[in-house]
Amino acid sequence: MEPGVSQPQVPPGTDGRRARGQRRRAEIIEATLRVVERDGAAGVTHRTVAREADVPTSLTTYYFATLDDLLVAALSTVAEEYESRLRRIIERDGDEIGGVAELVAAAAGGGRTRALAERELSTLAARRPALRGVARRWREVVAEIARRHNPDPVAVETMVAAADGMCAAILLEGARPDAETVRAVLARALRGD
Numbered sequence: 001m002e003p004g005v006s007q008p009q010v011p012p013g014t015d016g017r018r019a020r021g022q023r024r025r026a027e028i029i030e031a032t033l034r035v036v037e038r039d040g041a042a043g044v045t046h047r048t049v050a051r052e053a054d055v056p057t058s059l060t061t062y063y064f065a066t067l068d069d070l071l072v073a074a075l076s077t078v079a080e081e082y083e084s085r086l087r088r089i090i091e092r093d094g095d096e097i098g099g100v101a102e103l104v105a106a107a108a109g110g111g112r113t114r115a116l117a118e119r120e121l122s123t124l125a126a127r128r129p130a131l132r133g134v135a136r137r138w139r140e141v142v143a144e145i146a147r148r149h150n151p152d153p154v155a156v157e158t159m160v161a162a163a164d165g166m167c168a169a170i171l172l173e174g175a176r177p178d179a180e181t182v183r184a185v186l187a188r189a190l191r192g193d
Helices: 015-038 046-053 057-063 067-091 098-105 111-122 129-135 137-149 153-171 179-191
Strands: none
Touching: 015 046, 015 057, 015 067, 015 111, 046 057, 046 067, 046 153, 067 098, 067 111, 067 129, 067 137, 098 153, 098 179, 111 129, 111 153, 111 179, 129 137, 137 153
């Protein structure tokens, strides 16, 4: 879970005005994530995001009418980053459990602030229904990986819970875990020992 700054992908043939709008929207989303990283989700307002993005508040409300719209966009960006990384783990046809373990272990160190922001936004989904579908995405792809190794639904749920729990523990303890230790925990959860 390394930090990453998403650059908006502008489809070929997109006119300049539309491309500028897509870039501006992405900049506002990244500013939202920086506010969450620094101040938590409670610090997100149209005004604080506008200040962070160095744009007028009216522009944040133009692109995101409500705070839920803004938070969904921010969580979606993080979820897409993680989902993309998990998909690459699947595609490389190697040690998928080890790949998930590396991603979990990356929640420490340089990836900590982005992982903390994602965790806070995901937890906020328990109170805000608009965030729930997006918050489930990383868990769904981890479950997909688990099912590739063990079709038992209980083993799959155990591995997903172990990955989630390891992420939370890493963020709470602030320690940098060994990816091999994380892998061993995930593998044991998947075996059902």
